[in-house]
Amino acid sequence: MKRLGLHEIRSEYLKYFESKEHLVLPSFSLVPKSDKSLLLIGAGMAPMKKYFTGEALPPSKRVSTCQKCIRTGDIENVGKTARHATFFEMLGNFSFGDYFKKEAIAFAWEFLTVNLEINPEDLWVTVYLDDDEAWEIWNKEIGVPENRIVRLGKEDNFWELSVGPSGPCSEIYIDRGKEFGCDDPDCKPGCDCDRFLEVWNLVFTQFDKDEEGNYNPLSNPNIDTGMGLERIATVLQDTNNIFEIDAIHDLLEGICEKANYKYGEKAKSDESVRVITDHIRAMTFMISDSIIPSNEGRGYVLRRLIRRAARHGRLLGLKEAFLYELANKVIDSWKVEYKELEENRSMIQNVILKEEERFLKTLETGMERLTAAMDSLEKEGKKMLDGEEAFKLYDTYGFPVDLTSEILEERDFQVDMEGFQKEMDAQRTRAREARDDSDNIGWTGTNKTNVFEDLGEIDFKGYETTEVKDTKIVGILLNNERVESVEEEEKAIFVLNPTPFYGESGGQVGDKGTIIGEDFEIQVEDCQRTKEGTIYSIGRVTKGTAKLQNVTAKVDVARREKIRRNHSVTHLLHKALKEVLGEHVSQAGSLVGEDFMRFDFTHFESIQPEQLREIEQKVNEQIYESLPVSTDEMTMKEATEAGAVGLFEDKYGEKVRVVSMGDYSKELCGGTHVDNTAQIGMFKILSESGIAAGIRRVETITGLGAYKYMNEILEERREASALLKANPNQLVEKISQRLEEEKKLQHTLQELQSELAKDQVKGLEEGKKEVEGIAFIAAELNGVAVDEMRNLAEDLREKEQAVIVLSSVNGEKVNFVCASPKSAIEKGVRAGDVVKEVAKIAGGGGGGRPDMATAGGKNPEKASEAIEAVEGILKNLI
Structure with missing residues (x-):
């Protein structure tokens, strides 16, 4: 058996099938193109589905790929086991009406036994129960003994969709040895034990399943095969799981190095390392394929992965953003096949970093809330977190509900998913209602259905013309009622067929214009369309009585x-x-x-x-x-x-x-x-x-x-130049000069204010008093800025080892500063508590650290009263 690295296996595989006249295509994007049935590509054949159905013509009848894939169905189990993964690569060779079973089986056997040098005696195969053709090929042409060919039923060896291409399949297994098996002497593929590992699945697409469930033979059968790159690597490198194969293990070691942790020491920490190892590959490839974190669709999947990995980093002691750095390891290793990773390196790092930082900002607060909620559940003897609370964690703190659920499970709690979904639905309803146009005068009628649906499709002429002379008002809605006429000055909804008016859609606002009848005119103020496509005009009758009759419709052309x-x-x-x-x-x-x-x-x-x-x-x-x-x-x-x-x-x-x-x-x-x-x-x-x-x-x-x-910008520039008495071409230079002059003046002013403040505090030491063994100084200043007061208070505190409380009236506001020495703090006199009580007297509030705090008051006339109250406030706090 050849011992090949992950990247070598991929190269060996693609070269082999290229030699068998296959067109080797690069991996398709993880984002499905024109396939609304898929959120992300999760299989090698998924991007080529239309080639199998015949909707599109393949670039070659023989194709081979190594397709990057994402599957998130078992995301909660990633990390808990060494088997599950969200990102993987699928090796595949495909035939679109060219070769069939005989060639597909021969290719697979040759690649495994010759190119990879796997011992044929270690390989077993399964075929579909009734597929005698495949059995004959394996036994008679390839030479696999009868006892190593296993027939399995539809659940294991038949691939199908509800409607469309389908067919039997044949899987190739490797026997890992009795030490991995059970005690059953008849153990073979199909057994639930770990002895037989499936490495390659060959799907023989030979039927077209119709809506009645009938399997109709295809005139040109297809071949679809898939072999997990990571899985075959575990076989060739003789490892127990994908986290031990070369390239992935390098990532794992990088995470351990970053966290200063030795893998294998703690089960929980090992789980976190595996989560990050898997997720860092997934997020790197997803971002490279232009997926951005969001709260919906594939963007939500990416956000879940980044935030789940970031939280597990915290569990390993990594407090700062780190995933964006680890992405470099993925890029450096996998760029050998995926060159776009190198091209997108900067973007990948930036997207991960921004999302990490965004999550870390709310993680601590959210975790405090979730921990408090779990503590409450524990006290109350409950096991279920309320759905409303789970939604608040999602909506306010950015916790994907899956992450909340995972954290809860660690303490044996669960999420009320039904309640959470109810809150999500309510939010979507609120969002939809918020988007409703309140000026539509009830065009849908009171029962929220399109009251104009009987009028059929409206013929829109607005692409070709802005005026239709021979049109007709076919519907009028006034106060939610269908009417036949509208009086002058009344506002109503009018449906024309045909119409030149564009109804708001695709971001483009609706047209305005006029509707001219035989003896009436309507000023069109807006134009909308229903979800069914009915175009309607909202307008006011400016002359006469509007009726259901032929009219001329003119769009406001300039607009x-x-x-x-x-x-x-x-x-x-x-x-x-x-x-x-x-x-x-x-x-x-x-x-x-x-x-x-x-x-x-x-x-x-x-x-x-x-x-x-x-x-x-x-x-x-x-x-x-x-x-x-x-x-x-x-x-x-x-x-x-x-x-x-x-x-x-x-x-x-x-x-x-x-x-x-x-x-x-x-x-x-x-x-x-x-x-x-x-x-x-x-x-x-x-x-x-x-x-x-x-x-x-x-x-x-x-x-x-x-x-x-x-022109407005140029006029403002001219006016600014005139005010500064400067040439417009030297405006920036003149502003820079003025700013520099202002800076110098500000500095001089600060020096003068500092000197003034120092003059005001001279002799304050003489006013030092004592209460319950704590020295304090309380004094009023005038016109001193808060920053300067803070500096003065700190100097006095250190010099006198006393509690310092200062006030200063500045305009219509009074500011207070308190500085408290360590000796006073130990006796319960904290600066934040003192200044808070002092400021209350002047109609304000504030707070801060135990050693330094500031506050403000709305009533400067009470500054003296507040300073006089300091002694009593200190007594209460000691």
Whole structure:
């Protein structure tokens, strides 16, 4: 048996199948493309599902890959056992209507016994109960003895989906020896003991299962195989589990070195080391594939992994962020196959560090709350944490409920998951309601259904024109009731068919305009659409009585043009963001209005000024290139193959609109756009900010709005120059000079205030008094800043070994400072307690350390009364 390293096995495998005329493809992304049924890629064949179903044409009939995979179904068990893992690599060879059982079996046997030099006598195989063909190949052609071929039933040796490609499979096992087995003399694959380890699964996809459950033979059967890279490495390196194989063990050792811990000393600490070892690989690869921590979907999976690993680091004594450094070990080792890891090194580290720091800030507070809750449960003899409390830990302190559950299990408690889910659902409901447009005048009717659904599909003409002369009002809603007419000055909802008005969607606001009837006019103030696609206009009758009749509809063209410019620039901006910040950037929302555009996107940190300038320049360059803007209707499949960018998790119909801007940008979009990027005119970024964890926002303007903004900036510059009596070209230099002068004046002022304060405290020593054996000085000052009072109090305390209480009136407020020596603190006189009571008299409050504290009061006229009360306050505290 060859003793090969993890990375050597991968290379050996891919080279072997390349020699067998297989096209070796790089691993697909962990993010499924155009497959809403999957959150993350969890199997070698998953990214090629459409090749098996015939929906897409494969690049070759023979393909081989090493696919990175994530599975989180057993995440709670990762670390507790040495078997479970979230990240793994799956070796696979695939045939799409080319070779079948005979070749697949021969390839597998040759690779294991010849290339990896595994003893054939150590290998066993299983076949499906009725698959005589596979049995014959293994026995007659490969030469595996009958007693080492095991027939198993559908549960073990048949692969299928509810509907679609399916078929029997054959698994290859390695006999690890009797010492791993049970006492059953007939022990063989299928037994629950650890003797036989399955290393390779060969799936013979020969049927198409229909909705009635019938297995119809495929005219071109396929082959789908999978062998876990880590599992075959454990065999070749003769280790007990994946944490002992070379590359992964290097990670484990790195964690132990960081934590100054020797693996094997404590079971609980070993568990933490295994959790971090597994999770650091998973998070590194996920971030490299542009997944950003969030509270939903795959982003939530990533957040769980980072936070779970960070907490286990704390259990090992690692108080500061450390995972971002360990990611380097993964990158340095795995970049031999995955070059994108090196390219994304900086981003990977930054995303992990930001999430670690965010979690560590709340971890201590959240743990205090959770510990207190567990203590209460223990006192009350309960075993279940309330779902509302678990939700608060999630919502306020960022504790994934799985993490809360795991911590509870350590003390034999559980989470009320039903109650937690109830709170989650309530939050989602609140969020949905918050998004409802209160100005829709009840277009859904009182029963929350679309009262216009009988009108059928509305024909939208707004892509081609801004005026429709021969249209008709087909529906009117007034005060939640369908009516046939609306009087002058009344506001109602009107449905036109066809309509030129764009209903708000995809971030673009709705149109405004006018509807002109035979003897009435309607001013359209907004336009919306129902979830079913009914477009409706909200408007006020400005003349006559509006009725169900033929009308002319005119869009406010000037406003529409502004919106078109702002919407078109979102596409250029999206592309520029990806180019400057990285491919992980993805649109997370937008608001396209007439005066500005707001664009939200995934990114893990604030954007540097020089990056913003580069993004802005890239967008303007595309505007000045006068790129033609074209729109094509195509199927989702065609759009994906054409490389269109879009929110692929959104719902789309059979046909989608793909908007192309030259060769620069291609996106799915249902909005209205310019015909040429030059029509945008000019683009300016006004601001950049963070709005949520991993979500950034930029606000921008275009066209005449940008021109106007630039003129306003120049005018402000001119006015500032005039005030400073400076040439506009020397404005920055002049401001720097003034700031330097101000700094010097501030320094001089502070020196004068310090001297004034010292003059005021001269002779205070003579006013030293004593109460219950504790010396104190209480005095009023005037116009002395808090910082200066603090310095004076500290000096007096050290010099006189007395409790010092000082006050100073500054404007309409009085400030207090108290300094207490160690001897007084030991007798119960803490500065924070003293100053708190003193400030109360002047209508304020405050506190601080036992040796130094400050406070403020709203009633400066009571400063004297407060200082006179010091002696009594000290008596009460001693």
